[in-house]
Amino acid sequence: MGEIIAILLIVGIVGGAIYYIVRAKKKGVKCIGCPDSTNCKSANCQHCTCHHEEDK
Amino acid sequence: MTLFDADILTKYTVDSIRTEDEGIDTFLFSLGCYEGEPIEVVSRNKNGCIVAIKDSRYSIDLDLARAISVR
Amino acid sequence: MSIRIALAGNPNSGKTTMFNALTGSSERVGNWAGVTVDSKQSLVKKRYTNGLDVVAVDLPGAYSMSAYTSEESITSTYVRENNPDVIINIVDSTNLSRSLFFTTQLLELGVPVVVALNKVDVNEKKQTIIDIPQLSRLLNCPVVETISTVSKGLELLISTAVSLLGTKKTSPYEQASMDGEDKDAMIEADKDRFDFVNDIVRRVETKRPRIDNNLQDKIDAILTNRWVGIPIFALVMFLVFGISQAWLGPWLADLLAGWLEAGQSLVADALAGSSGQLDIWSSILVDGIIGGLIAVVGFLPLVMVMYFLIALLEDCGYMSRASVILDPIFKKVGLSGKSIIPFIIGTGCAVPGVMACRTIRDDKERKATAMLTPFMPCGAKLPVIALFAGVFFGDSPWVGTIMYFVGIAIIILGALLVKLITGVKNKKSYFIIELPEYKSPSLLGACKSMLSRGWAYIVKAGTVILVCNFVVHLMQTFDWSFQVVGEGAESTSILATIASPIAYIIAPFIGVVAWQMAAATVTGFIAKENLVGTLAVCYGVTNFINVDDMILESGASEVAAIFAITKVAGLAFLAFNLFSPPCFAAIGAMSAEIKDKRWFWAGIGMQFSIGYAVAFLIYFVGTLITGGVFGEIWMPILGWIILLGIVAVYTILILKNRVKKVG
Numbered sequence: 111m112g113e114i115i116a117i118l119l120i121v122g123i124v125g126g127a128i129y130y131i132v133r134a135k136k137k138g139v140k141c142i143g144c145p146d147s148t149n150c151k152s153a154n155c156q157h158c159t160c161h162h163e164e165d166k
Numbered sequence: 167m168t169l170f171d172a173d174i175l176t177k178y179t180v181d182s183i184r185t186e187d188e189g190i191d192t193f194l195f196s197l198g199c200y201e202g203e204p205i206e207v208v209s210r211n212k213n214g215c216i217v218a219i220k221d222s223r224y225s226i227d228l229d230l231a232r233a234i235s236v237r
Numbered sequence: 238m239s240i241r242i243a244l245a246g247n248p249n250s251g252k253t254t255m256f257n258a259l260t261g262s263s264e265r266v267g268n269w270a271g272v273t274v275d276s277k278q279s280l281v282k283k284r285y286t287n288g289l290d291v292v293a294v295d296l297p298g299a300y301s302m303s304a305y306t307s308e309e310s311i312t313s314t315y316v317r318e319n320n321p322d323v324i325i326n327i328v329d330s331t332n333l334s335r336s337l338f339f340t341t342q343l344l345e346l347g348v349p350v351v352v353a354l355n356k357v358d359v360n361e362k363k364q365t366i367i368d369i370p371q372l373s374r375l376l377n378c379p380v381v382e383t384i385s386t387v388s389k390g391l392e393l394l395i396s397t398a399v400s401l402l403g404t405k406k407t408s409p410y411e412q413a414s415m416d417g418e419d420k421d422a423m424i425e426a427d428k429d430r431f432d433f434v435n436d437i438v439r440r441v442e443t444k445r446p447r448i449d450n451n452l453q454d455k456i457d458a459i460l461t462n463r464w465v466g467i468p469i470f471a472l473v474m475f476l477v478f479g480i481s482q483a484w485l486g487p488w489l490a491d492l493l494a495g496w497l498e499a500g501q502s503l504v505a506d507a508l509a510g511s512s513g514q515l516d517i518w519s520s521i522l523v524d525g526i527i528g529g530l531i532a533v534v535g536f537l538p539l540v541m542v543m544y545f546l547i548a549l550l551e552d553c554g555y556m557s558r559a560s561v562i563l564d565p566i567f568k569k570v571g572l573s574g575k576s577i578i579p580f581i582i583g584t585g586c587a588v589p590g591v592m593a594c595r596t597i598r599d600d601k602e603r604k605a606t607a608m609l610t611p612f613m614p615c616g617a618k619l620p621v622i623a624l625f626a627g628v629f630f631g632d633s634p635w636v637g638t639i640m641y642f643v644g645i646a647i648i649i650l651g652a653l654l655v656k657l658i659t660g661v662k663n664k665k666s667y668f669i670i671e672l673p674e675y676k677s678p679s680l681l682g683a684c685k686s687m688l689s690r691g692w693a694y695i696v697k698a699g700t701v702i703l704v705c706n707f708v709v710h711l712m713q714t715f716d717w718s719f720q721v722v723g724e725g726a727e728s729t730s731i732l733a734t735i736a737s738p739i740a741y742i743i744a745p746f747i748g749v750v751a752w753q754m755a756a757a758t759v760t761g762f763i764a765k766e767n768l769v770g771t772l773a774v775c776y777g778v779t780n781f782i783n784v785d786d787m788i789l790e791s792g793a794s795e796v797a798a799i800f801a802i803t804k805v806a807g808l809a810f811l812a813f814n815l816f817s818p819p820c821f822a823a824i825g826a827m828s829a830e831i832k833d834k835r836w837f838w839a840g841i842g843m844q845f846s847i848g849y850a851v852a853f854l855i856y857f858v859g860t861l862i863t864g865g866v867f868g869e870i871w872m873p874i875l876g877w878i879i880l881l882g883i884v885a886v887y888t889i890l891i892l893k894n895r896v897k898k899v900g
Binding site: 113115116117119120123124127128130131134 | 508516517518519521522523526699700701703704707
Binding site: 185187189190192193194195196197198200201202203208209211212213214216220221222223224225226227229230233 | 300301331332334335338339424427428431453454457458461462463557558560561564565568574598666667668669670671672673
């Protein structure tokens with residue numbers, strides 16, 4: 111009995127984590143959880159309009 | 167003389183800026199450091215000095231200090 | 238369509254603080270120029286907009302529209318090309334003349350402008366009086382007093398901005414049209430503009446005569462003095478690391494780990510059933526998932542305290558002074574004081590640290606700094622350091638602190654190598670950095686920063702690390718025929734067999750072939766915290782914080798026996814993971830910032846080689862000193878071969894550069 115609960119919990123927890131990661135990646139988050147991530151230029155720029163300008 | 171050998175805590179006026187680097191010249195300009203404007207050395211050490219330009223403080227290195235002439 | 242308001246202004250004028258206050262974000266704020274490097278957008282809180290949809294864009298600080306640094310070109314490009322509906326020009330009221338230069342340029346753009354006269358509280362203290370109505374008249378635009386640190390004046394600011402939608406005002410100053418190529422004409426035009434600005438300032442501002450050599454100047458003279466300044470900097474860093482790694486941090490972590498473990502026991506008991514033993518899947522849940530999670534989250538207090546202290550340091554204005562002190566040292570190795578900004582940001586996370594390299598003008602300096610930033614132990618590496626400090630060195634406060642200083646030393650060494658391999662004759666480099674006024678750091682701001690970063694840590698632990706721990710535990714539990722691995726036959730598990738080849742490569746500085754260590758190193762590339770999680774799963778340990786408990790639980794007479802490696806090996810392994818290429822995210826950031834493929838791979842190569850070399854040297858020398866045993870004979874031999882190979886490659890590269898210079 112205990113084992114079935116354990117398996118269900120595992121599926122739930124791990125599944126939830128994977129779902130979260132997939133959803134975040136779709137939104138363009140480069141590093142999961144990082145507060146700077148949506149603005150990081152290391153991801154593909156989705157919101158920002160700045161250009162990669164070389165310094166003069 | 168340049169900022170390199172100017173006295174500290176003495177009001178000077180910028181004479182000329184010779185950096186051969188247009189970018190730095192423009193930057194200094196936007197801070198209010200250009201010919202005819204007041205400037206003052208607040209303190210100095212072996213590697214550079216701290217200057218006061220228009221109520222702000224900036225730390226500059228020796229090369230830059232030598233490039234700014236004052237009178 | 239929402240209304241778009243751009244926040245523009247000088248560096249350090251309070252833009253980002255205002256942005257955070259308006260939108261509820263917690264973007265990074267620091268009391269030194271160069272902190273905001275990108276534009277950021279967010280919805281303004283409804284209570285300031287009267288229900289309207291308003292988006293605020295926080296632009297990097299700029300002194301003028303003619304771009305000198307990349308921050309300024311972002312600003313001028315954005316404003317010219319994106320046509321925001323309104324511009325809020327945040328003006329530092331304590332430095333009117335410099336601020337208004339940019340203001341007059343903004344006013345010429347044809348976009349409605351509201352001036353937010355910020356930091357009025359500081360002016361009050363200094364007894365500086367500004368005639369606001371007169372200023373507004375002379376600029377021909379509304380002026381609103383604000384104090385962004387306490388969110389004062391924001392409603393009026395936004396409502397004024399919104400009321401300007403679609404209006405057009407004549408600019409008070411029109412620059413005469415001229416040839417953009419004619420430098421002298423441009424300079425003359427700028428001088429004229431400054432004269433105009435100075436005239437305005439004269440008419441609206443009444444200042445108390447400035448005291449030169451005031452207290453702040455005296456402090457600065459001391460802090461930037463190279464004899465006193467460097468020890469002070471070292472002391473400050475020691476305190477930061479000490480408090481977070483050795484004193485307050487671990488104490489809090491102990492409490493937290495205690496609670497978490499109690500929770501874990503509850504789950505274990507509930508699932509154990511009558512036999513008192515956990516069956517396979519229950520074990521995977523309790524030991525793998527929960528246990529791995531506890532191991533990582535247990536270090537959360539150390540991370541949060543560190544972020545808190547760094548936030549305080551940044552806010553008070555000390556960082557620019559530190560930059561000044563380090564500039565001469567950095568100059569000797571081909572960097573400059575500007576590089577300290579990415580390095581300090583890198584103590585939080587290497588990704589924004591590498592991004593911050595964009596403010597460095599010199600191309601080579603920028604690439605070198607981007608390659609070197611990951612050597613600074615980041616927040617994710619903290620648990621790793623704490624783990625090894627706890628397991629092998631009795632929680633000594635020195636371990637963490639030494640690792641940070643070793644990181645700094647490696648950065649200097651690495652920069653020197655870069656300079657020797659690619660260096661050109663020393664051209665003049667001009668270093669100038671603003672020294673903002675000291676302010677007492679905002680405790681609230683530091684708390685917010687700490688909490689947001691702490692939450693990020695938890696989220697990362699609960700997702701990426703959790704999945705990794707799960708996969709690792711799975712791979713460790715089953716062998717290739719998907720049978721459960723029996724006691725004593727652990728090396729037949731999927732994980733062990735995959736990790737073995739790598740275990741042989743790193744054996745020279747560990748002294749044994751440990752697939753667990755190899756597996757941990759590999760998972761460390763996904764996230765450095767995984768090192769802790771993977772080791773926890775592989776060795777079946779949960780609480781790394783309270784080492785005494787660990788001894789009791791496992792019955793080992795000596796803590797390190799669990800890992801079955803010597804203290805020296807532990808230190809070497811730690812060094813390898815700290816100073817080799819960082820996680821994939823940081824590698825991605827490096828690639829984006831460095832752009833040049835050759836430099837990028839050179840950077841990775843340098844990180845691997847230095848990490849390996851340092852680790853092996855620590856192990857070899859340390860084992861000699863402590864009179865230990867080297868493990869099997871092929872290990873030190875392999876280690877020396879690799880080490881000498883690394884040295885040979887570097888020597889060849891340096892000589893090639895010498896020849897190039899002469900020839």
